Amino acid sequence: MNDPRVEKKKLIRYFNRYLDIIPTVHQSSDVYKPGLIYYSLSGLSILYDNDGDYKNFVQEFKKNGSSTTIKSLFKIFDNKNDQNAIAGFIPTLTVLDTKPSNLNLSATFFSLLSLCILQEIDFLKDSDKYKIKNFVSKCQDLENTGGFVSYLDILGNPNNRLSGSQVDSIDLRFCYIAVSILYICGCKTILDYKKWIDTDKLLNFIFMDCYCKNTGGFGNGVEPHAGYTSCALGTLKLLGVKLPTTEMKNDTLSWLVHRQLTILANDSELKTDSEWYDSIDCGGFQGRENKFADTCYCFWCLNSLELLGDEMEKGSFMSLVDLKAVESYLLDVTQNKLLGGFAKNNANDPDLYHSFLGLAALALISGKFDSVLCVPKVCLK
Amino acid sequence: MSIQQEQYTFDDLDLSNVPPIQDNSNHKLDHHHPRELCKILYSKDYLHTLKIFNALLNSNEYSKRSLYITKQVIQLVPAYYTAWNFRFHILQKLMALSDTENEITLDKELDWLDEFTLNNPKNYQIWSYRESLIKDTVSFPNQHSLKRELPIIELMIDDDTKNYHVWSYRKWCVKYYQDYTNEWKFCDKYIDRDVYNNSSWCHRMFILENMILVSTPIDRLSLIEKETKYTMEKIDLAPQNISSWNYYRRLQLLLLNNGTDNHKKNINLQNSIEFANRFNTTSSYALEYLAFAYSALDSQKYRTQILEIYQCLVTKYDPIRANYWKYKISELE
Numbered sequence: 001m002n003d004p005r006v007e008k009k010k011l012i013r014y015f016n017r018y019l020d021i022i023p024t025v026h027q028s029s030d031v032y033k034p035g036l037i038y039y040s041l042s043g044l045s046i047l048y049d050n051d052g053d054y055k056n057f058v059q060e061f062k063k064n065g066s067s068t069t070i071k072s073l074f075k076i077f078d079n080k081n082d083q084n085a086i087a088g089f090i091p092t093l094t095v096l097d098t099k100p101s102n103l104n105l106s107a108t109f110f111s112l113l114s115l116c117i118l119q120e121i122d123f124l125k126d127s128d129k130y131k132i133k134n135f136v137s138k139c140q141d142l143e144n145t146g147g148f149v150s151y152l153d154i155l156g157n158p159n160n161r162l163s164g165s166q167v168d169s170i171d172l173r174f175c176y177i178a179v180s181i182l183y184i185c186g187c188k189t190i191l192d193y194k195k196w197i198d199t200d201k202l203l204n205f206i207f208m209d210c211y212c213k214n215t216g217g218f219g220n221g222v223e224p225h226a227g228y229t230s231c232a233l234g235t236l237k238l239l240g241v242k243l244p245t246t247e248m249k250n251d252t253l254s255w256l257v258h259r260q261l262t263i264l265a266n267d268s269e270l271k272t273d274s275e276w277y278d279s280i281d282c283g284g285f286q287g288r289e290n291k292f293a294d295t296c297y298c299f300w301c302l303n304s305l306e307l308l309g310d311e312m313e314k315g316s317f318m319s320l321v322d323l324k325a326v327e328s329y330l331l332d333v334t335q336n337k338l339l340g341g342f343a344k345n346n347a348n349d350p351d352l353y354h355s356f357l358g359l360a361a362l363a364l365i366s367g368k369f370d371s372v373l374c375v376p377k378v379c380l381k
Numbered sequence: 382m383s384i385q386q387e388q389y390t391f392d393d394l395d396l397s398n399v400p401p402i403q404d405n406s407n408h409k410l411d412h413h414h415p416r417e418l419c420k421i422l423y424s425k426d427y428l429h430t431l432k433i434f435n436a437l438l439n440s441n442e443y444s445k446r447s448l449y450i451t452k453q454v455i456q457l458v459p460a461y462y463t464a465w466n467f468r469f470h471i472l473q474k475l476m477a478l479s480d481t482e483n484e485i486t487l488d489k490e491l492d493w494l495d496e497f498t499l500n501n502p503k504n505y506q507i508w509s510y511r512e513s514l515i516k517d518t519v520s521f522p523n524q525h526s527l528k529r530e531l532p533i534i535e536l537m538i539d540d541d542t543k544n545y546h547v548w549s550y551r552k553w554c555v556k557y558y559q560d561y562t563n564e565w566k567f568c569d570k571y572i573d574r575d576v577y578n579n580s581s582w583c584h585r586m587f588i589l590e591n592m593i594l595v596s597t598p599i600d601r602l603s604l605i606e607k608e609t610k611y612t613m614e615k616i617d618l619a620p621q622n623i624s625s626w627n628y629y630r631r632l633q634l635l636l637l638n639n640g641t642d643n644h645k646k647n648i649n650l651q652n653s654i655e656f657a658n659r660f661n662t663t664s665s666y667a668l669e670y671l672a673f674a675y676s677a678l679d680s681q682k683y684r685t686q687i688l689e690i691y692q693c694l695v696t697k698y699d700p701i702r703a704n705y706w707k708y709k710i711s712e713l714e
Contacts, residue, residue: 070418288579
């Protein structure tokens with residue numbers, strides 16, 4: 001991050017503050033703890049993006065044993081039967097660690113990414129990875145949709161076998177997370193994935209239930225949404241599957257580039273009386289049509305464009321939007337120059353999620369962020 | 382249930398069996414301990430409630446007091462999935478007891494959920510939990526209807542007219558109950574209130590597509606014509622509105638894909654071009670529509686027109702996407 005507009009020192013302080021202490025008012029975020037750790041570590045490693053700084057950062061964290069917090073969340077459930085043994089991460093130590101139903105796909109994903117960032121992924125043995133993949137496999141809804149839930153049911157299916165929760169939502173986010181975990185645990189080709197999950201059913205879910213026909217983009221199948229679109233495209237990229245039709249690709253590309261907000265100049269005949277129009281949003285991205293710009297959607301849209309783009313030989317589709325304008329929106333409008341951090345928009349206070357994603361969007365633009373796994377490229381070397 | 386009835390005792394629980402939760406909020410940083418990441422300063426109340434919950438979960442106690450504790454935990458950590466999962470199975474088991482005094486009904490659970498939902502509009506576990514309750518007709522027979530669902534949905538959308546989870550839930554409901562009769566009026570209400578409400582326009586298209594599936598070819602066409610007229614009025618009100626133009630374009634796609642002959646299709650497209658041309662200086666979306674319609678008619682024959690539109694978007698009407706429009710131009714060449 002060499003742009004002088006990035007408040008580097010303040011951002012480093014901002015992320016470290018979260019890594020140290022989370023005040024009581026945020027205790028309801030307890031089950032998001034692995035996410036909070038990942039946002040902070042990933043944010044810091046974006047800021048330490050040259051090799052030397054990153055090495056020092058990893059050394060520093062190794063020296064003070066920080067990865068212990070993450071490793072302590074790793075749990076194995078071994079029923080004296082290797083075939084059925086599962087493993088994964090619980091979100092926090094306040095939950096019971098004797099129930100497989102407390103394992104969570106999101107907690108597992110964020111913990112694995114944090115271990116990658118800290119260069120501690122070797123903590124997991126091959127047998128551990130096998131059990132994690134087994135956990136992922138049991139979160140797929142094979143009966144109906146082919147999508148994923150994020151945790152196992154307390155009771156399991158009627159035969160008392162471990163199976164996905166009956167009350168969780170079947171969701172594109174969990175599909176992306178599930179497939180990413182399999183990738184981190186060694187799946188590389190579609191045949192590798194097929195050992196654990198039904199990829200045909202999953203693809204059917206993505207294309208039939210989540211794709212928004214005639215608008216492009218993905219979501220609940222009715223209204224496209226930038227976050228879900230990134231999850232769908234990330235899943236496809238990991239599986240090595242292309243969008244099946246040029247219409248889908250063209251519509252999705254068009255939908256994505258249209259999420260960048262423009263200014264309606266005073267001298268132009270284009271006018272709007274929309275309460276959702278704000279000239280300060282210019283350059284930023286919205287998550288859906290006729291919504292305000294938001295820092296996190298700058299990331300989700302750019303990331304989607306990047307994922308969609310290198311299917312073509314023409315380089316990244318990110319270059320089809322106004323990248324200078326996104327940078328100005330993030331650095332001059334949503335970055336908090338006093339406290340450090342990024343807010344959702346010009347009016348809110350900064351928060352951890354938007355601080356990470358604001359930086360991640362900037363790192364994507366400078367080619368230093370991996371759009372498939374959502375970690376800085378420096379961590380994958 | 383009155384508050385008095387909700388005073389359960391938990392003194393009999395052996396809390397030492399649950400994994401001890403370290404409360405080291407006063408723990409000073411020293412160099413012998415590893416640095417703990419994202420240490421949350423839990424309140425005593427929080428830790429105590431979680432311990433009781435863990436003890437009950439650990440001993441698989443599907444009781445009324447467990448039900449009560451899940452409520453406490455959900456209020457403290459709405460995103461704690463296991464609390465929702467446990468609560469669901471407790472309800473199932475209590476229902477199966479068919480104890481006349483147990484006072485557990487689906488309706489009461491939904492009442493509580495309604496109230497919780499109003500206070501936690503961004504939580505999404507609520508909606509999948511709600512779906513699971515309604516789908517479980519074995520545990521909760523003969524007690525559900527779409528009518529029961531409509532008020533909470535409407536309250537939530539009144540409060541946040543583009544709440545994604547609530548619109549998704551509405552879609553799920555009308556599909557589940559196969560009842561589309563309330564939907565036109567519902568969409569009208571939110572489009573009347575704000576013609577820029579994209580969620581409402583998208584829901585409207587979802588309804589229309591489902592109506593088309595069950596209509597005769599003649600009804601289909603009259604339905605699309607009626608919608609076209611409606612949309613043209615809304616575009617007149619606010620020409621620079623991407624949501625109404627998207628809907629208009631999708632109506633034309635429905636016409637193109639719904640069985641009329643080529644001659645009729647061309648007339649429809651020509652008419653739509655005439656309509657869109659009325660806004661060719663007041664709406665960039667009208668220009669984009671024109672490019673679409675010319676391509677649908679004959680992209681070779683109207684190549685000049687299409688190029689000219691893209692040029693206008695680059696230089697005057699949509700310069701922020703100049704690179705995209707240039708890319709579209711290069712695709713034509």
